[in-house]
Amino acid sequence: MNFSIIIPTYKRPDDLKKCLESILVQTVVPLEVIVVDNADYFKTGQLINNSFDIFVENGINLKYIKNGNSNSANIARNIGASNSIGDILLFIDDDIILDKDFIKEIMSVYKTYPNAIGVQGFILNKKVSRFVDFIHKIFCLTHNKKNNNKLLPSIQDVYAYPLTKIVNCQWIMSGCTGYKKQFFQKFKFDENMYKYCSGDDVDLSYRIYKEYPQSLYQTPFAKVIHTTSSIGRVPKKELIYTMQVYHTYLFYKLIDQKLTNKLLFGWSRVGYVLTKLGIFCLKPSKSNFLLVKNLIASYFYCITHLNSLKKGDISFFTESIMKNKF
Template sequence: MSVSVIISTLYKRPREFKECLESIIEQTVHPTEIIILNGSFDGSWENVKEEFDDIFKKMRDAGIAVKHITSLGASLPHARNTGAKLGKGEILLFLDDDVVLERDYIKNLLKVYEEHPNAMGVQGFITNRVSGNNPLIRFGFLKFIWWLLQRGYYEVDEHRQLVSLFEVLPYRLTRTINRESFSGTNMSYRKEVFKSLEFDERLKRYAIGEDKDFSYRLHKLFPGSLYQTPHARLVHQEAPAGRLPSKQFETMKQVYHLYLFYKLFEQNARNKTVYVLGRIGDLLLHSILFMTSGFKKEKALKVTYMIEAMWLALSNRNRIKKGEVNFWTREMQKIT
């Protein structure tokens, strides 16, 4: 079963990206090709071109074809769609540029497709995502509150996509499980999926939620076809470079999440209540973090940005419902 690896990058975190590519070279089962969508627009690529040319040569020497596509300033969904069209593999594996794969990641990913013929998508397990000391794992009362507020919480061997756009996430996997949506850090799909689905290019730039949107739509088309295996393991380094500033992030998050709520879920009283509870729960969480941090300024700004962004989304709910989701880039300037 052939694999095409697709990575969109701005070359803003070259150290992490090099480690990602090295981990692909070291795989026990190599992909047929790697497609790199270069979205840099500020000279980031030119600054590291020479050292990456060496890595690309190393990949070709290992028998991995390298396609380096320039797509200046393209959104993440556009880059993913471009990669899906170019990919020749039976399986298309989308990776963030700051992940590091364990040596048998691809081998164990493919094993799930072989064992589950109905699988349309398979995801690996991020080993450093959740600490066992997380309060939502250690204290049942907190978990109950988060369940009540639909903020999302952690379980063993379970995943659910909540109407609030948060999730019930597995902090530990002991077996291969079904999922209802995927994280974009590492997600693979059969090539045939893209005959009927594509990533939503209304979501621009960093495109918060594009991964949930695509995978949840696939889940609704083919229930029970998305899997996560504990044996395809990786580390997500979560490099801060290349990520949106806090104010932009919060605004995009609130606007795009409301858009996805309208797009993905039935608009009834129960679902609307759940969505609102999720926003309250998220705001409560960060308010608690602010108060327990010694009232640090950055925590206060986080809460302030959340409130402003929620109000902006609520005030523009009718246009968001219609798919007008990028007005916030102009509106945000008015409240800055």
């Protein structure tokens, strides 16, 4: 069993450097590391050139692929997958720092559970609030639950936290996760999604789950730190619209369109705006006001384009964000 690490990156050479350094100290080294540059950024290329020799010395092939300026993590991941030679594809975000035993522990799950297709690591520095979890649970929004990782009909997810054992999942993240390469003949990341691909991890993993139940796992022993870099992020207004458009798109793509599920999705959208309105009431500020305003506007934007979203056509939105209209 050998591993190909695939890292999509966008103008984050400092974060990428820390990520690469954490790969070099792995107790089980990968066969190769493939960095796919979504920005064709000079400093990223310079970092790879300066790192090449030390990776070779450690028996790791370091590849650098330029993806022009399309800026889609999903496209970058698919490019990395098609250029890989490993049995297991480890998709790592560029602002992730791996524990030295990360690959070893991912490998352990594959050996223990031969049916495993996807295996996710565990983020150590995830911030959790019991009060926020309680409110989010009421509105079918993303929340945490001990040893439970599933997707809600509202296209929001339950995250396994705390995690005390290896568990089966309905969905897994794309930032610290391995997939068996053989399944990339059939499943790929959705290339309709650009820039901040909100929901990309749910999309791929849940499609796999629906066809191969009990094939996705999360382990608490493959630990990572997510530094959540502020570099390369989209503007707040664009982020709000992206989340609502992509979540609506994925709701129609992934979820059974029965009445109860539609009601739960609508309830979650009401709940989301109410939680943000509550924050504005507690902490009045221009930024919190604009958040609520843009969120409501994004709902009307989705309603205006609902027929396209139902058909799986989000080209109207892609054109807008690639031209920075938000």
